[in-house]
Amino acid sequence: MWTGGKRPEADRVAGAVEIDGSGATIVPGMVDSHAHLSMPGGAQWVSHGFAPLDTLLAVGEENGELMVRAGIRWARDVGAPRRPIPEDGGAERAASLVLRDRWRGRLDRPYVRAAGTWLTRSGVLPEGLAVEVEHGADLLAAVRRQLDDGADLVKLYLDGPDADTAPFTAAEVSAAVEVAHQRGAKVAAHATALPGCRVAAEAGIDSVEHGEMLDDDTVALMVSHGVTLVSTLGVEKSWLTFTKTSATGLFVEDQAVTYEERLEIAAESLRLADRAGVRIAAGSDFGGGSLRANQLAWTVEAMIEAGLEPATALAAATWRGGELLGLEHAGRLVPGAPAHFSLVHGDPLSDPTALWRVWLTR
Numbered sequence: 001m002w003t004g005g006k007r008p009e010a011d012r013v014a015g016a017v018e019i020d021g022s023g024a025t026i027v028p029g030m031v032d033s034h035a036h037l038s039m040p041g042g043a044q045w046v047s048h049g050f051a052p053l054d055t056l057l058a059v060g061e062e063n064g065e066l067m068v069r070a071g072i073r074w075a076r077d078v079g080a081p082r083r084p085i086p087e088d089g090g091a092e093r094a095a096s097l098v099l100r101d102r103w104r105g106r107l108d109r110p111y112v113r114a115a116g117t118w119l120t121r122s123g124v125l126p127e128g129l130a131v132e133v134e135h136g137a138d139l140l141a142a143v144r145r146q147l148d149d150g151a152d153l154v155k156l157y158l159d160g161p162d163a164d165t166a167p168f169t170a171a172e173v174s175a176a177v178e179v180a181h182q183r184g185a186k187v188a189a190h191a192t193a194l195p196g197c198r199v200a201a202e203a204g205i206d207s208v209e210h211g212e213m214l215d216d217d218t219v220a221l222m223v224s225h226g227v228t229l230v231s232t233l234g235v236e237k238s239w240l241t242f243t244k245t246s247a248t249g250l251f252v253e254d255q256a257v258t259y260e261e262r263l264e265i266a267a268e269s270l271r272l273a274d275r276a277g278v279r280i281a282a283g284s285d286f287g288g289g290s291l292r293a294n295q296l297a298w299t300v301e302a303m304i305e306a307g308l309e310p311a312t313a314l315a316a317a318t319w320r321g322g323e324l325l326g327l328e329h330a331g332r333l334v335p336g337a338p339a340h341f342s343l344v345h346g347d348p349l350s351d352p353t354a355l356w357r358v359w360l361t362r
């Protein structure tokens with residue numbers, strides 16, 4: 001049954017195929033705004049960042065396939081391990097950039113915008129994973145190196161090593177943003193705790209990733225500086241079962257807060273941002289977190305459970321992500337642009353679990 005507008009006549013379009021989509025809803029190709037293409041996810045996600053290049057790239061190929069089958073057509077990679085790349089004469093580059101370049105023009109893989117390797121203060125991520133920047137004064141040079149490698153955006157860690165202090169000042173971050181913008185790139189901040197979120201918002205960075213402990217002042221700054229919040233709320237949900245399903249000690253039980261409390265704190269932060277009018281995009285954080293490449297729907301569900309309107313959460317996983325990528329057509333169906341869409345059983349505006357029921361994707 002055609003339910004809205006004038007029914008197109010299939011025989012008037014040469015080669016058109018009529019598909020019985022009854023019972024389904026058309027969802028534009030989704031945008032995963034926080035992905036780590038070269039890593040597989042799971043409870044031990046960090047350890048996979050030490051795999052050899054061949055493994056990183058093979059995992060990336062599997063992830064790309066999983067994403068497209070789940071209706072996710074655009075990926076924003078926000079951090080990848082670096083390795084010497086044989087086809088670049090042994091020069092070191094992030095695995096995400098290799099995947100991005102390989103996938104150009106391929107319809108069976110997502111379109112990619114990729115950060116290179118995470119920029120952190122030392123002692124934040126396990127040694128050997130990130131590019132460590134010892135002093136704020138060295139940040140600009142590190143940003144330029146990522147851009148020279150061909151990164152579309154720069155991923156800056158604004159958490160730790162000291163939980164109460166941001167590792168770089170707002171002035172240092174804002175100088176980094178200026179350099180990136182001059183070269184047509186963007187800057188994304190990993191910030192879960194408040195000090196880093198605050199510095200990112202003050203510096204007018206392009207996006208705060210995770211943003212799990214925002215406050216009123218910070219969300220107000222995010223609105224006035226046009227900073228997008230990329231929520232990865234599915235990750236906190238995925239932790240809830242780890243005590244039963246993961247034998248290792250990555251998630252220790254003597255943490256000051258429980259997983260349930262972590263989820264609630266992050267949900268409250270998301271509600272605060274939404275009420276203030278912050279632009280919100282959605283990410284799975286697969287690979288760099290515990291989700292897998294075809295599980296962006298988990299974050300959408302978690303956002304709605306946290307209290308966001310379904311339309312806001314769906315926008316976050318589609319056109320808001322497109323906005324953040326700087327690709328206005330991404331996550332939308334517009335004339336003249338790539339027509340990527342999925343058919344999902346049910347109505348995702350009243351039941352977000354419909355996003356798990358992709359049966360056809362183009």
Ligand SMILES: [Zn+2]
Nearest residue numbers: 078285288289
């Ligand atoms: Zn991440």
